[in-house]
Amino acid sequence: MTSLTKPHYSLTNETKAIIRHEKGLHARVAAMIVQKSSELQSRHQVALYLRHRDRPPIPATTLLQLIALAVQPGDALWVSARAPEVAKEERIPPSVDGRCGDGSRGEGTTKNAAVTNGAGASGSGRDRPAGDAAPADLAVKELVRFLESDFAVSDDQIQHQIDNLLQDSALTAGQVFSSMADGLIVTDAQDVVTVFNPAAERIMGLRAGDVLGRKAVDAIPGSRMHIVSGTGQPELGRRQVIGGAVILTNRTPIVDDGQIKGAVAVFEDISALEKVTHELQDVKELKERLQLILESVQDGICVVDREGRVSYVNPAYARIVNGRRDDLIGQDVRVISPKGARRQALDTGRPVLGHVAQKTGEMTVVADAYPIIVDGAVTGVVSIVKTLTDAQSLAEKLNRMAARAEYLEAELRRTKKSAGAFARFIGQSGKVRDALAMAEKAAEGPSTVLIRGESGTGKELVAEGIHESGPRAKGPYIRVNCAAIPETLLESELFGHEKGAFTGAIKRKLGKFELAHRGTLFLDEIGEMDKGMQAKLLRVLQQKEVSRVGGEETFKVDVKIIAATNQDLEKLVAEGRFREDLYYRLNVIPILLPPLRERREDIPLLVEHFLEAAGREQGKAILGLGSDALAALMTYAWPGNVRELANLIERVVTLSDGPWITRADLPTYLQERGGEEEPTATSVSTVESALPLHSGALTGEAVTVAKGKVTDGEAEGEAIHAPLLTWEEYEQQIITLALRRHGSYNAAAKALGLTHKTVAAKARKFGIEKSGGDRWIGEKEEGMGKSING
């Protein structure tokens, strides 16, 4: 570098010295130069410098730096000196080993210098007699001469000084190694460890005593010193994991006189750095994510620092207050909004919620301001701002929805009511009639009802009927399945909870009792409730008031309780699994729904009902069920009761291709039961061979027929005991069926073996007429349909 050959600092002209010593500047020679330079500096009151090649000049009294120059025989060293003024101002630089050119180790020569230079010798030449060389030049010249000498030491005293220098230097080096924060390992040409400093011990978890004197490759796990000293190639910035530590190492060969003398490794533990780097990365990602969220939310967000200056606003905030983000940031809320929510939160350290403020352009906003508290001190505020118009439009939307829900609820009640509250419960058997009569009575009063019956017998249907047909029909009907809700949640489900009542209770929740106020609460599967809850329920039933979990307030509730179970409650009471007092409290009006196998006569009605429903739902024109199929259904035990039957019919309708459901359409376990005869088009369509089991057989398109020829004794018995219609009723059904199937008086008459006139006369008599499309309707059909539904 050219700048180095012409240094910018004020030095005397450099003078070249060629090193002739056969070993160049090895340690002893370097020490002699330091000793000589010290003596010259002291004598001439100058600072001496040496430069090797294009490196910067170094003080001539620094032993380690001098050795590090690795000056070879024949190399040039450039010698220069700094003028005394400069030397005075900047002080003569001390040597690395703390030695200054003060002559402390060279009294004789110092004395000599005083004699040579005289008092106050000055490089400026101000007081020097004309013709005298400047002290700096003298010092340079003398040092050049010395550098070009053979460095023979004849003087014992000088030899002694050199030894001291070397000794001091070795001590200094040892001190430096020990106090280094980085690990240091030095090996010789045989890979034997010669230096292993305390930092290396700490980082590697090895003791110097166990490593020094041994081959590095054996003593240090993962050592590569032998490779570096073998190849002579440095390895710089290598990352290595040793034990749990991540280490960054520079390994360099030690080369002297072209020969590799070993290797040196300097390394640092960067585990903490890596950890911090990863954490920083995580924080960066988190920041990005939060930034994205903040930038995309619709609510305005404004952050204020501890001084009350706006430090961040999101785009929504800028939009809401109709300002530019750059203009808003830096504003002082104490000035622009001295009574605002942000200022209040900043001053008081408490959140300010629902603060309404007028912004520019007549915009009204609602703000929530939360103080940011760090270590008990308010360090800023976050405020969340919504326009009132947003809140208003939400409220309006809510009102509209509520009105709509109210309207739909009323409509639903009206439609349900018009069909009769228990109209959806199909069945005419004596047991069903008894149960429904009891249910109708139960609906009138406030008493608790307990509905019993196997699963799928329609308990919920009856509960709905009770609610809908009673005075509470306009109130809410709330169902709770006590078995489906974990015990731990049932209490808060029934009675509600306050915010923070337990972990996860992030907001207040109303309980089902409160929701059912002035209506009905249907507690399904009551037998599954655990005893702790039974006690709490009993208390509510007795006191008619509830309090939310975690709350102190109690509320009066006016709720009609309908409980249901398929369990043997008496047995549970006897076993101590159900509280007797609760049992009596619930069992005020008991209603027992019989299993389907105990009311088989209802099966055809139910089949017709479900066929019709499934056909309608699936858009299939299902005409009916073959007698053999029905026979199979009549003899089956129906462990799942009506639910099982409903599901079966739905499935069969889904899978069947034709308009008639035959035994072949049934699942195998049912095909093997009932009528033996495979149904044919004739067997199901020949009216004379079919025995309608109920008066509604022709009310829909679904015609349920069972052949008299039923092989299963039970089914046959059922068919025989089914209610008979009057002859006229049969006649009406036959004429209707024939007209529906054949479409005209002529064709129907032909099929029935009657005259056109007779069929037309009978149709007139029974009021059977074409109602639209090809459908024939008898005037008594509606009435007959009703009789099915009780």
Ligand SMILES: Nc1ncnc2c1ncn2[C@@H]1O[C@H](COP(=O)(O)OP(=O)(O)OP(=O)(O)O)[C@@H](O)[C@H]1O
């Ligand atoms: N008599 C019936 N008429 C019409 N549908 C019925 C009748 N009985 C039950 N169902 C129907 O059967 C299904 C089961 O009825 P529901 O849920 O009322 O029975 P459940 O006795 O309450 O049963 P679970 O004890 O399993 O809760 C429902 O789809 C219901 O509409």
